[in-house]
Amino acid sequence: xxxxxxxxxxxxxxxxxxxxxxxxxxxxxxxxxxxxxxxxxxxxxxxxxxxxxxxxxxxxxxxxxxxxxxxxxxxxxxxxxxxxxxxxxxxxxxxxxxxxxxxxxxxxxxxxxxxxxxxxxxxxxxxxxxxxxxxxxxxxxxxxxxxxxxxxxxxxxxxxxxxxxxxxxxxxxxxxxxxxxxxxxxxxxxxxxxxxxxxxxxxx
Amino acid sequence: xxxxxxxxxxxxxxxxxxxxxxxxxxxxxxxxxxxxxxxxxxxxxxxxxxxxxxxxxxxxxxxxxxxxxxxxxxxxxxxxxxxxxxxxxxxxxxxxxxxxxxxxxxxxxxxxxxxxxxxxxxxxxxxxxxxxxxxxxxxxxxxxxxxxxxxxxxxxxxxxxxxxxxxxxxxxxxxxxxxxxxxxxxxxxxxxxxxxxxxxxxxx
DNA sequence: AGGGTAACAAACTTAGAGGTCTGTTTACCA
DNA sequence: TGGTAAACAGACCTCTAAGTTTGTTACCCT
Numbered sequence: 001x002x003x004x005x006x007x008x009x010x011x012x013x014x015x016x017x018x019x020x021x022x023x024x025x026x027x028x029x030x031x032x033x034x035x036x037x038x039x040x041x042x043x044x045x046x047x048x049x050x051x052x053x054x055x056x057x058x059x060x061x062x063x064x065x066x067x068x069x070x071x072x073x074x075x076x077x078x079x080x081x082x083x084x085x086x087x088x089x090x091x092x093x094x095x096x097x098x099x100x101x102x103x104x105x106x107x108x109x110x111x112x113x114x115x116x117x118x119x120x121x122x123x124x125x126x127x128x129x130x131x132x133x134x135x136x137x138x139x140x141x142x143x144x145x146x147x148x149x150x151x152x153x154x155x156x157x158x159x160x161x162x163x164x165x166x167x168x169x170x171x172x173x174x175x176x177x178x179x180x181x182x183x184x185x186x187x188x189x190x191x192x193x194x195x196x197x198x199x200x201x202x203x204x
Numbered sequence: 205x206x207x208x209x210x211x212x213x214x215x216x217x218x219x220x221x222x223x224x225x226x227x228x229x230x231x232x233x234x235x236x237x238x239x240x241x242x243x244x245x246x247x248x249x250x251x252x253x254x255x256x257x258x259x260x261x262x263x264x265x266x267x268x269x270x271x272x273x274x275x276x277x278x279x280x281x282x283x284x285x286x287x288x289x290x291x292x293x294x295x296x297x298x299x300x301x302x303x304x305x306x307x308x309x310x311x312x313x314x315x316x317x318x319x320x321x322x323x324x325x326x327x328x329x330x331x332x333x334x335x336x337x338x339x340x341x342x343x344x345x346x347x348x349x350x351x352x353x354x355x356x357x358x359x360x361x362x363x364x365x366x367x368x369x370x371x372x373x374x375x376x377x378x379x380x381x382x383x384x385x386x387x388x389x390x391x392x393x394x395x396x397x398x399x400x401x402x403x404x405x406x407x408x
Numbered sequence: 409a410g411g412g413t414a415a416c417a418a419a420c421t422t423a424g425a426g427g428t429c430t431g432t433t434t435a436c437c438a
Numbered sequence: 439t440g441g442t443a444a445a446c447a448g449a450c451c452t453c454t455a456a457g458t459t460t461g462t463t464a465c466c467c468t
Contacts, residue, residue: 006465007415024322028233031455042417043457049415053456105322110377114318117380118228118309128381159390162378163371166391170374173314174366176321177332186363187370194398210435211445235425246447247427253445257426 011049013039018056019064023108026115027057054123061112061126069109069130074137083145084195087138088188091168095184098175107172135161152200160198167191215253217243222260223268227312230319231261258327265316265330273313273334278341287349288399291342292392295372299388302379311376339365356404364402371395 017038021030032046032053050056072094080086098104105111109130116123138161145151171187174180221242225234236257240250254260276298284290302308309315313334320327342365349355375391378384 010415026232026319026323028230029323032457033455044418044459044461045416047457103322106318110374111318113380114310114315114377115230118307119230119233124381131378131381156390156393159394162375162384162387162390163394166374166378167367167371168374169377170314170370170372171366173318173373173377174335174370176317177328177335180366183366186360186366189360190363190367193401197397197401214445236427237425248429248448249446251427 007049010041010045014041014046014049014056015060015064019060022057022060023105023111024103027112028115054120058123058126061123061130065109065112065127066130066133069134073134077141078137080141081148082150083141084151084199087141087164088192088195091164091191092184092188094168095171095175095187098172099184104176106176107169110169110172131165135165138164146200149200152198155198164191211253214245214249218245218250218253218260219264219268223264226261226264227309227315228307231316232319258324262327262330265327265334269313269316269331270334270337273338277338281345282341284345285352286354287345288355288403291345291368292396292399295368295395296388296392298372299375299379299391302376303388308380310380311373314373314376335369339369342368350404353404356402359402368395 014035018030018035021035021038024030025034032043036042036046046056050059073090076090076093077083077086109127113124113127113131116127139157142151142155142157142160146153146155146157167187171183175183218239222234222239225239225242228234229238236247236250240246250260254263277294280294280297281287281290313331317328317331317335320331343361346355346359346361346364350357350359350361371391375387379387
């Protein structure tokens with residue numbers, strides 16, 4: 001195996017396992033030994049590729065974390081026709097995945113924002129950046145929905161986007177308690193009802 | 205000072221400072237020395253009153269944390285006439301407080317739920333209990349609002365309560381980024397618009 | 409093919425965590 | 439007023455964390 005390729009492969013392996021454990025147990029509560037033990041790697045390997053634990057997390061945020069948020073929440077709604085319906089479908093799909101996943105620990109990006117807030121401003125900026133990409137994308141799609149005649153013109157796209165993000169982050173946090181089985185259904189039901197009032201084609 | 209009173213005073217001092225720092229920096233990221241240094245107390249004092257750091261947190265959850273959630277989010281809406289309007293007012297008041305507080309770290313209960321999820325099931329039950337009290341209270345008030353003619357009968361009280369909690373938890377997480385100045389306004393605006401569609405007295 | 413560098417292994421250092429233990433002070437009561 | 443137990447002080451222990459250093463293996467190039 002070419003060295004350059006092996007290098008990237010190792011980096012990716014460490015990052016993947018790192019993100020997995022950081023998501024499960026939190027950044028501060030996960031030790032490098034936890035990650036390296038799972039990979040049968042040594043401290044030497046880690047510090048050869050990364051400068052510090054913090055720089056390591058930032059590299060994860062910029063690659064794997066961003067990619068996950070993009071694939072899960074942004075890509076599925078890009079270029080679709082009916083924005084409101086598409087957004088509902090996308091959110092419901094994500095909630096379904098979380099619901100079926102026995103080991104779900106909430107909205108990964110939201111969890112990290114909560115964990116780093118007030119502790120590490122630098123890391124926070126990278127997390128906020130990802131959130132902003134999502135928000136901007138939502139606003140753009142909602143605006144397009146208005147010009148395309150899917151959404152009533154009186155709707156405030158930015159406010160709606162913020163509201164969607166807020167409610168989704170919150171419901172993902174609530175879903176960590178498995179007792180509340182019908183939470184996904186309740187949430188989607190309410191959101192759908194709310195969206196109905198914004199449909200310019202509706203007969204409300 | 206009577207010994208019994210002094211005992212309770214010390215316990216309360218440690219708990220108050222403990223909650224304050226746990227909220228700011230997280231439970232796992234706050235050391236007992238951090239708390240005790242701020243109070244000019246010793247390890248001996250702490251372990252005389254509490255068995256462990258975990259038991260200490262549970263005692264805080266059952267007293268101060270529960271009390272805060274109750275005073276902030278439950279008490280203000282109890283016994284009021286118009287539920288939807290009262291809820292909006294209550295949430296807006298809390299968001300205003302958070303907005304004006306230079307040192308705001310999100311919804312305290314939500315933060316702890318995020319932090320302990322998947323790490324400490326026992327602590328989680330106590331946190332969930334507090335959340336349940338809030339939820340039950342919301343449902344009760346919404347139900348009463350239906351019988352009193354304030355809320356349309358087709359409204360699903362439980363689903364709405366979950367939706368309110370979700371969105372509030374989410375928006376509090378989002379508000380940790382101070383850049384988004386108008387987030388509170390946006391959120392309240394959207395929520396008010398949503399509530400309007402449930403008002404049985406409305407002319408929608 | 410062999411020297412050189414990239415890629416790792418692993419022992420070590422240092423700092424800080426939770427928790428223990430023993431001694432000292434303070435307050436109450438007979 | 440002196441004895442006793444509650445309330446605390448603070449040194450200490452043990453473990454684990456991030457990070458360092460030195461030594462070893464694997465791969466590439468001439």
